[in-house]
Amino acid sequence: MDNELLSDDEVITSVLKGRTLDFEILIHRYSSKIINFITRMTDDRDEAQSIAQDVFLKIYQNLPYYKKQNNFSAFIFKIAKNMTLNWLHRQKRTVFFSRLLGQEFNQVPFRQAPTHAIDPEKSERDEIIIRNLRSLPEEQRIALILKIYLEFSYKQIREISGWSIPKIETLISRAKSRLKKNINLQDKNSGFVLKARIK
Amino acid sequence: MNCENVCLRLSAYQDKELSLLQSQDLERHLESCAACQVELKALNELLSRLGRLATPAPAPDFSSRIMAGLLTRPEKKYRLLPSLVPYSKFSTIFKKKICYLRDLYCEAMLAYTLACLMIFISGFLLEISLNVQPAIVPQPTTTFSAVLAESRDLGLLAVQDSTMELFSNLKQISLVKKQDNLLSKLLIPPLQGTSLRSRVSGDDYEK
Numbered sequence: 001m002d003n004e005l006l007s008d009d010e011v012i013t014s015v016l017k018g019r020t021l022d023f024e025i026l027i028h029r030y031s032s033k034i035i036n037f038i039t040r041m042t043d044d045r046d047e048a049q050s051i052a053q054d055v056f057l058k059i060y061q062n063l064p065y066y067k068k069q070n071n072f073s074a075f076i077f078k079i080a081k082n083m084t085l086n087w088l089h090r091q092k093r094t095v096f097f098s099r100l101l102g103q104e105f106n107q108v109p110f111r112q113a114p115t116h117a118i119d120p121e122k123s124e125r126d127e128i129i130i131r132n133l134r135s136l137p138e139e140q141r142i143a144l145i146l147k148i149y150l151e152f153s154y155k156q157i158r159e160i161s162g163w164s165i166p167k168i169e170t171l172i173s174r175a176k177s178r179l180k181k182n183i184n185l186q187d188k189n190s191g192f193v194l195k196a197r198i199k
Numbered sequence: 200m201n202c203e204n205v206c207l208r209l210s211a212y213q214d215k216e217l218s219l220l221q222s223q224d225l226e227r228h229l230e231s232c233a234a235c236q237v238e239l240k241a242l243n244e245l246l247s248r249l250g251r252l253a254t255p256a257p258a259p260d261f262s263s264r265i266m267a268g269l270l271t272r273p274e275k276k277y278r279l280l281p282s283l284v285p286y287s288k289f290s291t292i293f294k295k296k297i298c299y300l301r302d303l304y305c306e307a308m309l310a311y312t313l314a315c316l317m318i319f320i321s322g323f324l325l326e327i328s329l330n331v332q333p334a335i336v337p338q339p340t341t342t343f344s345a346v347l348a349e350s351r352d353l354g355l356l357a358v359q360d361s362t363m364e365l366f367s368n369l370k371q372i373s374l375v376k377k378q379d380n381l382l383s384k385l386l387i388p389p390l391q392g393t394s395l396r397s398r399v400s401g402d403d404y405e406k
Contacts, residue, residue: 027261027265125248133249148250
């Protein structure tokens with residue numbers, strides 16, 4: 001049987017029986033989603049790759065605890081979410097202590113400087129969106145990213161995050177309102193700047 | 200449905216998370232309300248802008264690096280808790296707990312805790328052994344009459360203090376009770392307001 005046709009549960013059973021190589025099927029299935037989620041959360045592509053690797057190792061270690069009647073996608077995104085949050089909190093502490101020691105005064109709080117080269121084609125509007133996504137409160141950002149970029153339903157988000165559906169609805173609604181307000185405002189500002197430059 | 204309620208639920212409507220009935224109510228309102236239509240349009244525009252961001256792709260060697268990491272992971276050679284788990288026999292929660300215990304860090308913590316416990320118990324035992332009181336050597340009891348004789352030589356105050364020390368024994372106290380009147384009247388005349396009666400305190404005396 002073609003490996004790609006196997007269900008997640010069948011692959012997991014196979015891995016648990018000792019066929020470790022079958023785990024690669026799961027990596028192929030979920031790596032882009034996981035990296036997408038982590039990149040949106042951290043806004044650092046290199047770190048996202050590194051965290052995603054740790055996530056998959058953690059998934060492998062925790063496979064015996066996975067209950068087959070549950071959604072595997074929720075299982076792995078729960079791990080991804082927790083590890084990303086851990087990383088973000090560690091970053092906060094690192095920046096705090098480095099600031100305390102007077103080493104890095106100019107660094108943007110809670111974010112490492114991106115190590116990858118900035119894409120020259122990335123429009124200013126995209127930059128605005130990324131910046132505003134990053135400025136959202138943690139819970140709102142998680143809910144919004146899971147909904148918009150990973151297209152999870154509210155029920156699936158509930159499984160991942162453990163929040164109630166009304167809470168998820170509120171978080172996403174507030175995140176959208178906030179983004180809408182901020183992005184419109186910044187669009188206007190950038191429009192003024194552009195007009196001034198043209199003049 | 201008023202505009203305020205609609206605005207609260209527009210996001211869920213856009214995400215197609217409302218029930219059929221709720222969606223129909225909302226659509227009915229939208230048909231008649233221009234402000235809410237503008238709001239929905241703005242939300243749709245935002246969504247399209249958010250969706251325009253490029254999707255990051257995994258590195259080409261992403262899966263091979265993970266698989267290499269998995270296949271070259273060293274086996275744990277030493278375990279404080281040996282393989283005591285026939286997993287299938289236990290419930291999932293218990294299985295999980297046992298598996299946590301098997302984790303190396305937990306083993307280290309367990310060893311540390313045991314060491315602390317041992318130190319605490321040994322310290323406790325040592326303290327107990329140091330605090331054991333030596334066997335009480337029975338002292339020759341002084342009879343009441345002997346005290347009296349002695350007290351007469353030493354004076355009233357000396358008699359009262361020494362007798363009070365001896366009177367810790369109940370029998371001796373009762374002896375004092377019985378003979379108190381006689382003592383105070385005949386043998387020990389009260390001096391400066393102190394008497395044997397006043398020094399023997401407690402309810403027992405009254406009985």
